[in-house]
Amino acid sequence: MHALIVHCHPEPRSFNAALKEVAREILQRLGYKVEVSDLYAEGFDPAEGPTHYMERTNTEVFTALTEQRHASELGSLPADVCREIERLARADLVVFQFPLWWHAQPAMLKGWMDRVFVYGGLYTGTYRYDRGHFRGKRAICCVTTGGPEATFAHNGRGGDIDLLLWPMHYSLYYMGYDVLPPFLAHGIQGGGPVYQAQDSFKAQLETYKAGWARRLETLEESTPIPFTGWNDWDERGVLKPGMEGYDYFIRAHP
Amino acid sequence: MHALIVHCHPEPRSFNAALKEVAREILQRLGYKVEVSDLYAEGFDPAEGPTHYMERTNTEVFTALTEQRHASELGSLPADVCREIERLARADLVVFQFPLWWHAQPAMLKGWMDRVFVYGGLYTGTYRYDRGHFRGKRAICCVTTGGPEATFAHNGRGGDIDLLLWPMHYSLYYMGYDVLPPFLAHGIQGGGPVYQAQDSFKAQLETYKAGWARRLETLEESTPIPFTGWNDWDERGVLKPGMEGYDYFIRAHP
Numbered sequence: 001m002h003a004l005i006v007h008c009h010p011e012p013r014s015f016n017a018a019l020k021e022v023a024r025e026i027l028q029r030l031g032y033k034v035e036v037s038d039l040y041a042e043g044f045d046p047a048e049g050p051t052h053y054m055e056r057t058n059t060e061v062f063t064a065l066t067e068q069r070h071a072s073e074l075g076s077l078p079a080d081v082c083r084e085i086e087r088l089a090r091a092d093l094v095v096f097q098f099p100l101w102w103h104a105q106p107a108m109l110k111g112w113m114d115r116v117f118v119y120g121g122l123y124t125g126t127y128r129y130d131r132g133h134f135r136g137k138r139a140i141c142c143v144t145t146g147g148p149e150a151t152f153a154h155n156g157r158g159g160d161i162d163l164l165l166w167p168m169h170y171s172l173y174y175m176g177y178d179v180l181p182p183f184l185a186h187g188i189q190g191g192g193p194v195y196q197a198q199d200s201f202k203a204q205l206e207t208y209k210a211g212w213a214r215r216l217e218t219l220e221e222s223t224p225i226p227f228t229g230w231n232d233w234d235e236r237g238v239l240k241p242g243m244e245g246y247d248y249f250i251r252a253h254p
Numbered sequence: 255m256h257a258l259i260v261h262c263h264p265e266p267r268s269f270n271a272a273l274k275e276v277a278r279e280i281l282q283r284l285g286y287k288v289e290v291s292d293l294y295a296e297g298f299d300p301a302e303g304p305t306h307y308m309e310r311t312n313t314e315v316f317t318a319l320t321e322q323r324h325a326s327e328l329g330s331l332p333a334d335v336c337r338e339i340e341r342l343a344r345a346d347l348v349v350f351q352f353p354l355w356w357h358a359q360p361a362m363l364k365g366w367m368d369r370v371f372v373y374g375g376l377y378t379g380t381y382r383y384d385r386g387h388f389r390g391k392r393a394i395c396c397v398t399t400g401g402p403e404a405t406f407a408h409n410g411r412g413g414d415i416d417l418l419l420w421p422m423h424y425s426l427y428y429m430g431y432d433v434l435p436p437f438l439a440h441g442i443q444g445g446g447p448v449y450q451a452q453d454s455f456k457a458q459l460e461t462y463k464a465g466w467a468r469r470l471e472t473l474e475e476s477t478p479i480p481f482t483g484w485n486d487w488d489e490r491g492v493l494k495p496g497m498e499g500y501d502y503f504i505r506a507h508p
Binding site for chain 2: 060064101102103105106108110113117129146147150239246
């Protein structure tokens with residue numbers, strides 16, 4: 001079994017990095033061969049654009065999907081994208097480790113998705129969702145937030161965390177993954193005075209690390225987030241009659 | 255009246271760029287002084303991290319919020335961030351022009367938010383949402399998607415567009431903006447053969463351009479997206495009793 005940890009945080013001594021190390025250690029202990037894509041450490045370029053394509057099929061007007069498909073066919077995808085695709089190809093399990101910044105993943109990780117999930121090579125109009133490239137593989141997000149847990153509940157000021165992670169989770173499902181419910185560590189404000197000094201906060205961090213370890217040790221008990229799929233949609237791409245209960249999040253909300 | 259267009263697309267001849275030019279032209283005609291932040295053309299760096307902070311308050315462990323606050327106090331924010339904040343300070347209206355990539359804004363625009371909406375300078379724990387820095391100003395997103403309109407309805411395969419744009423809209427509200435309902439142009443697949451050849455598609459693009467122009471000409475008739483605010487939340491940051499109808503999207507869904 002192979003696992004890939006896609007790690008997105010600029011600071012090697014951050015709590016995100018600590019959680020990444022927990023995952024590496026536990027997954028290795030469970031028998032996984034673990035690789036890490038440390039996006040900041042590797043200097044990943046998150047901006048999709050023409051500079052990445054040396055042999056364009058359309059040199060007049062750049063469109064990402066057109067050039068992604070062309071480069072996939074030609075075997076001329078950028079080296080960093082090839083490396084990430086090879087890592088994904090080996091991985092039965094992918095762990096995404098990141099802080100919630102502005103109600104979503106940081107730009108570095110968003111750009112990894114913009115560039116690595118290439119049209120033509122990894123998906124097409126008919127080769128996606130539950131017919132997607134990575135079907136049969138699992139993905140899970142381990143996310144830190146900067147606010148109290150209650151503020152990320154369905155009625156919380158910070159926004160329903162299920163709703164905030166929905167675009168990312170749906171993207172992973174789009175690529176075919178079974179997306180496991182996320183592991184959340186709330187109230188993480190990084191390396192300021194609070195992080196350094198307060199014993200109660202340090203204890204909370206240890207509790208989160210232990211919780212993440214237990215979660216990884218019991219992944220087999222985890223049921224993937226339910227999404228609708230090709231059998232649920234009509235030819236226009238909308239839910240068939242009788243599926244009304246699924247229109248919230250395009251799935252049954254727990 | 256000043257307007258800022260934050261434009262995020264790598265190709266100057268894209269349909270996104272055409273919509274940006276529609277906005278520039280119409281807003282100028284309406285009497286706005288218009289500025290454009292062309293993120294790709296200006297080579298904006300979307301990755302928040304330690305390289306942007308020369309005078310760190312904590313040189314041991316980098317945390318974005320800590321260094322953003324410190325640099326705000328010191329007046330040592332990065333030059334590109336200062337430039338964007340000055341543009342925002344002048345703007346009564348901000349237009350965000352971008353394609354939907356992986357169910358969200360492209361990394362370049364996400365990173366603009368990660369870096370420009372600085373903690374300490376532009377928001378704090380008590381200086382946000384309806385008490386936010388830019389209250390009284392308006393923001394609107396003009397978004398292109400790659401699929402048919404029906405697939406972005408509440409029951410669509412592509413995902414409910416209200417839900418996909420929610421994190422970005424909520425971030426703008428967090429900064430104090432009145433967020434106007436977005437203008438959407440569906441089925442835009444950029445500069446491939448379809449774009450070049452089909453008369454019906456060209457006509458559709460002209461219809462969208464005209465629709466966007468009309469929308470901008472009638473912005474005064476547009477009611478901001480309703481969000482809950484400080485008066486609706488208790489001291490734990492959750493909705494007070496009696497606000498149950500607002501737990502979907504933390505607002506009343508239309």
